[in-house]
Amino acid sequence: MRARAIVNPNSSRGRLARAWPDVHARLQAALGPVEVAFTDAPMAAARLTREALRDGVELVIACGGDGTNNEVVNGFFEPPRPGAPDVRVGEGAALSILMLGTGGDFRKSFGAAGDVDAQVRRIAEGKPRPLDVGRLDYVADDGSPAARYFINIASFGVSGVVDREVNKARLTKLFGGKFTYFAATVRGLLRYRPTEVVMRVDDGPELKLVVNTAAVCNGRYFGGGMHVAPMADPSDGRLEVIVMHDMGLLDFIKDPNAIYRGEHLKNPKVRHLSGARVEARAPAGAEVLLDVDGEAPGRLPATFTVLPGALTLRY
Numbered sequence: 001m002r003a004r005a006i007v008n009p010n011s012s013r014g015r016l017a018r019a020w021p022d023v024h025a026r027l028q029a030a031l032g033p034v035e036v037a038f039t040d041a042p043m044a045a046a047r048l049t050r051e052a053l054r055d056g057v058e059l060v061i062a063c064g065g066d067g068t069n070n071e072v073v074n075g076f077f078e079p080p081r082p083g084a085p086d087v088r089v090g091e092g093a094a095l096s097i098l099m100l101g102t103g104g105d106f107r108k109s110f111g112a113a114g115d116v117d118a119q120v121r122r123i124a125e126g127k128p129r130p131l132d133v134g135r136l137d138y139v140a141d142d143g144s145p146a147a148r149y150f151i152n153i154a155s156f157g158v159s160g161v162v163d164r165e166v167n168k169a170r171l172t173k174l175f176g177g178k179f180t181y182f183a184a185t186v187r188g189l190l191r192y193r194p195t196e197v198v199m200r201v202d203d204g205p206e207l208k209l210v211v212n213t214a215a216v217c218n219g220r221y222f223g224g225g226m227h228v229a230p231m232a233d234p235s236d237g238r239l240e241v242i243v244m245h246d247m248g249l250l251d252f253i254k255d256p257n258a259i260y261r262g263e264h265l266k267n268p269k270v271r272h273l274s275g276a277r278v279e280a281r282a283p284a285g286a287e288v289l290l291d292v293d294g295e296a297p298g299r300l301p302a303t304f305t306v307l308p309g310a311l312t313l314r315y
């Protein structure tokens with residue numbers, strides 16, 4: 001099987017660049033020859049993935065963090081146009097992921113060990129399985145309609161504010177992902193006022209919900225290890241929607257670990273919905289920001305749709 005690794009050398013604060021020769025050797029020992037393409041800028045991984053698939057590569061291995069996974073998944077499709085159907089690139093090719101150390105939220109959905117050898121074994125020996133992909137149609141920062149794919153979690157509310165804080169937070173990043181997100185969550189909760197959002201799941205009724213954060217989940221974890229959707233299964237053809245209502249800083253401070261343990265669902269201020277399509281719009285004049293696999297591309301209104309089994313995952 002012809003394999004190519006798409007590598008973000010900057011991920012894990014440059015650790016992947018230093019570790020790459022060793023990681024590459026382990027991959028090749030298990031899989032045979034593995035071609036390599038390094039990213040050189042944001043969104044390069046999507047372009048490099050499309051190139052690989054057009055070259056006839058049968059297995060693309062995303063090597064980096066959650067941002068790299070998102071971009072590689074986007075590379076399995078032509079860039080989506082709002083309102084237009086999805087166009088797959090490289091029909092039949094499979095995806096694998098490889099992350100360094102303890103980082104990475106998407107990987108945690110598979111509950112398996114994160115060391116390089118264990119991940120290489122899963123890539124080499126794991127049974128290929130169907131992987132759902134999320135599609136998000138939304139409004140970009142400049143006000144134009146836009147679309148993009150997600151693999152893990154797309155959300156809005158405080159989480160959208162948190163993303164912008166995290167991407168600014170060069171200093172706290174030195175303390176690791178969990179601390180960065182924890183600090184940014186506290187700042188986001190101070191800044192954000194819960195907003196009444198109109199949501200609709202599949203053909204259900206329009207629900208007017210006060211939203212602190214709503215997460216539309218293919219995977220289970222976001223925000224540096226928060227176990228937001230323990231019931232999510234990235235192969236079941238559904239999205240799980242977790243809505244946190246009027247929860248403020250006090251709720252978070254009272255038991256900040258509840259969400260890391262997945263126990264927030266017992267809180268009456270948290271609601272769980274499930275479906276294949278979710279629409280959300282904010283009241284006129286309110287800006288409710290989006291988070292898509294850790295990036296902050298724009299704001300509501302948005303439609304989240306699942307593409308059941310759109311990819312094949314070897315992991």
Ligand SMILES: Nc1ncnc2c1ncn2[C@@H]1O[C@H](COP(=O)(O)OP(=O)(O)OP(=O)(O)O)[C@@H](O)[C@H]1O
Binds near residue numbers: 044
């Ligand atoms: N060569 C590059 N130079 C600058 N930025 C890059 C480069 N390659 C990728 N990026 C950007 O870096 C962002 C973060 O990368 P990635 O998610 O792989 O690593 P991370 O931040 O260590 O991990 P995580 O997102 O899991 O915390 C990506 O969204 C991507 O757009």
